[in-house]
Amino acid sequence: MKDAPFSSIRGLLQNAQTVLVLSHIRPDGDAVGSLLGLGLALQHAGKEVTMVLADGVPSNFRHLTGSNQIVRRVNGNFDLTATVDCSDIARTGNVLGERPVDLNIDHHITNQNFGKVNLVDSAAVATSAILAEVLPALGLPLNRPVAEALLTGLVSDTIGFRTSNMTPDALRIAAKLMEHGANLPELYHQALVQRSYNAVRYWGQALTRLQKKDRLIWTALTLEDRRAASYPGNDDADLNHILSTIEAVDIAVLFVEQNNGHVKVSWRAQPGYDVSQIALKFGGGGHPAASGADIPGSLETVQNQVLEATWSVLTANNGS
Ligand SMILES: [Mn+2]
Incomplete structure (x- = not known):
């Protein structure tokens, strides 16, 4: 994360009023969490944000604030297009058409660096964990809905803090998200424990x-x-x-x-x-x-x- 292109990201965001944010097909908790985390934080900063998941929101993540705003198709033009948790463009479900990706934020080691600006940290346990550090650094506050979305992503990708890539930092990020109002037991239950018959x-x-x-x-x-x-x-x-x-x-x-x-x-x-x-x-x-x-x-x-x-x-x- 040391070489994180913060100033280029800040520049991109400053000049954009309409923002398109997308994540991947067959969305998991980190796809939904990082999408909502970035999308809601940008909304809070006064941007007009469109959030897209080609496959829609899985039922176990519909309790998250803002999930009802997520649409399945891309319509119109945007000042800025960002993908989160996508290792390549096809992972968006081919909904972008000719639109180039300006900002690519991800933690997959296989990421193709397809954005104009790429923030890829394969040591991060989740894209949501990257955002939990990047958003405040960009002056975008972690309000409660943003913290809930990001903690959901963090819990999901670490399968409840038990994957082999877990770090003390990941726990510190989780603690910070709890301090911003995210309810860990509740989000954990929704993301990982509860199943349909x-x-x-x-x-x-x-x-x-x-x-x-x-x-x-x-x-x-x-x-x-x-x-x-x-x-x-x-x-x-x-x-x-x-x-x-x-x-x-x-x-x-x-x-x-x-x-x-x-x-x-x-x-x-x-x-x-x-x-x-x-x-x-x-x-x-x-x-x-x-x-x-x-x-x-x-x-x-x-x-x-x-x-x-x-x-x-x-x-x-x-x-x-
Ligand atoms: Mn992920």
């Missing part, structure tokens, strides 16, 4: 087919599973969190069949592995310990290709 039934389908080879574990959620459980989303309903709690496993892979002929793949790995490199090979990205990709092909084909590539990473590490 249908989501757990959806997990059940995949858990009965769970497979293990040495220290690799995997399963798939099919379209049929989604229908059987009446699960409304096209995501994994956080099942990968459950897979990553299984003992004596180094890498967990979850396949989610999509209705566009693609398969969404997510990897979770123990420290010492870098699954972002596998994801990158398949057109995705992420973090060393948690990555994802959207791969065209049938479930069977994608599963074979991905398991083969993952297996070779696992065995290469074992040999080193």
Whole structure:
């Protein structure tokens, strides 16, 4: 963060009245939290802000102030376009058209630095954590709704402060957000603990087919599973969190069949592995310990290709 381009960001913001802020498809807590954190802070500073999530706001984040302002399409022109928590432009859901990105704020190690100004800190536990430091430095106050959004992002991406990249600084940021009015137990419960009945039934389908080879574990959620459980989303309903709690496993892979002929793949790995490199090979990205990709092909084909590539990473590490 030492080289953070604060003065360029300040310049961009000063000259902008209308601001477009976007985050990524299949939004998680950090996507929603960083979007609202930046968006509401800019609104508070008198800017006219449009916030966009191509897939809309997941139901477990609709309690956040400002979430009802988030729209799914981009209309009109803006003085400034900013993305948060997006490692590449396609992650916005291709809603930008020809509009260039002025400001790219992110913490993914695979970030493509596609903005005119890029504030990318891969050591940060969440994009929301970056914003919790950047906003006050830019003279944008952390009021209660902003603090709630950012703490939601921080809690989500660290799975409740327990990912291996946790730092004392991340806890200090959380403490600061609590001091600005964010209720940790409540936001934690909404972001990580509470689940729908249908989501757990959806997990059940995949858990009965769970497979293990040495220290690799995997399963798939099919379209049929989604229908059987009446699960409304096209995501994994956080099942990968459950897979990553299984003992004596180094890498967990979850396949989610999509209705566009693609398969969404997510990897979770123990420290010492870098699954972002596998994801990158398949057109995705992420973090060393948690990555994802959207791969065209049938479930069977994608599963074979991905398991083969993952297996070779696992065995290469074992040999080193
Ligand atoms: Mn994030």
